[in-house]
Each structure stands twice: as C-alpha cells, then as structure tokens.
Amino acid sequence: MISERKDDHVRLAAEQQSRQGGYNQFDDVTFVHHALAAIDRTDVSLVTRFGGIEWTAPLYINAMTGGSARTGAINRDLAIAARETGVAIATGSMSAYFADESVADTFRVMRRENPDGFVMANINANTSVANARRAVELLEADALQIHLNAVQETVMPEGDRSFSHWGPRIGKIANGVDVPVIVKEVGFGLSRETVSALRDLGVYAADVAGRGGTNFAAIENGRRDHAAYSYLNGWGQSTPACLLESQEAGIPVLGSGGVRDPLDLVRALALGAVAVGASGGFLRTVLDGGVPALVHRITAWLEHLRALMTVLGARTPAGLAGCDVLIRGELRGFCVDRGIDLRRLAGRSRSYGTAYETPGGIE
C-alpha cells in the first residue's frame, strides 16, 4: 500500500514537471543592477553556515522518496549525484520503514552511496520519539527533517485527519534526538507565525517548501477518482512570499519549492534563505538522464551561482542578503498585506556593508 503510493508520487510528480513552465512568484523578484558592484569570481565562496552546520554549497536535494524497489533505485542515484557534487540530501518520508523493516535498504542506500555526505532523514509529525531515533540511526543522519502536510493528507483518500498533536510531538522529537531538527512543508509554505511557533518548540531550522513547484494537492487529486478537492490546487504561500515574511524569524530558514534555475536559487538566498532545496526538477532530471545528467545539472547550477554572486558583488551566500531587491506583481500585493518593508529591501545595500564593501564597490 505505502510502496504503491510512493511509486504513484514519483510518477505524478515527474509528469507534473513536464507541464511546468511559465510564471511562478520568483519571477516577481528582481535585482537592482549596480554596474560597479561586481567582484572577482575568485573572491566568491559558496560555503554556507547556519548554526553549527556547514555545507560546501547552499544547495540540497530535498526530500522525495524510498519505500519500494523502484524508489530505492532512485534514492541510490540521487545519493550518488549528491556525493559527486558535494551537496546535502534528504531521503523521503521513512514511514514505510516503520511499517515494514524489509524496505530499510531503500533508505539506507543513501548513506551507503554517500558515506561522508550530509544526509537528512525525513519523518512525519505523528512519529514517536523512538521511531525518530530509528530513522536517524538507519541513515546515520546528520539532521532530521519533519514534514508538515495537512493539505496533502486532507486530499489523500487514505490520509490523516487529526493534526492537533503535531506541535507537541515536534517539541518532543526536537528534544529527543541528538541531531538538528528541520521542519518543512511539502509545497504549501510556512507562514511567519508557523516559523515562530517552530522556533518556540526548539526546532533548529525551518524549510518553507512553498508553492510554485511540485503541487501535492494536484498529485493527490490525481490519485482520487474524481479529483474532488481540485479547488485546493492553488493553496498556500509561494516560496519567495514565505522567505520575505520570515526574515527575522530567529531561526535559520531554508528555501525550497518551485526553484527552477540558478536565478531562483540566487533570489531565494537574497530573500534570506541560508540554503536552497529542489526536488521535483531534480527528480525529472535523474529519471530522464540518470546520474550523469543530474551531476551535470547541479554542477552547472553551482557554477552559475558563482557567476551571479560575482555580478551582484556577494562574496558569500549570506552576502546576497545585502543586495537591493525589487518586488512586483502578485508577490508585491502579498508583501503589502503582510506589512513587509519593500523600501528597505530595495535600498538595503546602502546600510548593509558586506556586499559592497570591496574597493571599487559602490559605497
């Protein structure tokens, strides 16, 4: 039952990618171009640090799959690509392992193929502290993701219907495991109120996983006979919207959901993400072209990231948060309603210091 669902998710998410294209709210984020701000490519470092975590690049392959023979093979390929490019990686939800230990290797393969990499386990917010520890042990995980997916569960015919225990359970897990806990959505976004609540529960970091890319309302509607909840297909906040309103969240915020290319990656970092994740697009790449295609794509993204940081005068990913950013369109309306200071965002290089402090820079 669970393994069939995992295969369905992969198939429907990959089909969704072929229909992707066109507008998402990252298009509403543009940079003010400062012609004298550019630095030397050799001055750029992609290393990102948040809390005690250090990654060689601010990019990760976000949670997807495991639990069936086919998805185990996908996890193997994703893990090899992560190893070859040095980016962090998360497994998909490990509920299938708690239900049936015989599928352990479809998750464990991620560590076997990537022994020295940064690997994250992934569980739902119903999981007992004991099972959360088992998940971390199986993967020798460096961090534990907990996903929040009330909309997906609601549309899923066999989904959960009770969510009130999630907060207290997350607090228990955060206290009960000895790796950092990162709470994420699955494509509907985290509001600033949610991120604050997660901080108060002792969570280490939040991954907004916003709207704009893989759409689990549409995927679960595709698994139902009559797509009964199709009116929910536009639910949630976009990734840039979530990042904009969580800039002073008090915990590190990661950005994922609808990241299409290196420019979206730079946009997310400029809006305050400490690192940026992609799932559906990378899945499609690995299904179409295998490990070499995904290695090539991630390598190109990192090279382009360096190029764009050079043009923008940012020596580090955190330095991008000093760039002047303009918000227009739908996203601007969201910012106005939620009280986000757009003038500060558009003129922050004047006060920030780091991005433009180089000799020959604009300050």
Ligand code: FNR
């Ligand atoms: C996912 N996602 C996901 N998230 C999670 O926390 N646990 C999971 O088991 C899954 N499963 C899953 C399967 C497949 C096939 C996809 C494509 C995605 C959600 C994922 O981590 C991410 O939050 C969303 O996909 C949004 O990012 P993209 O796909 O727009 O880059």
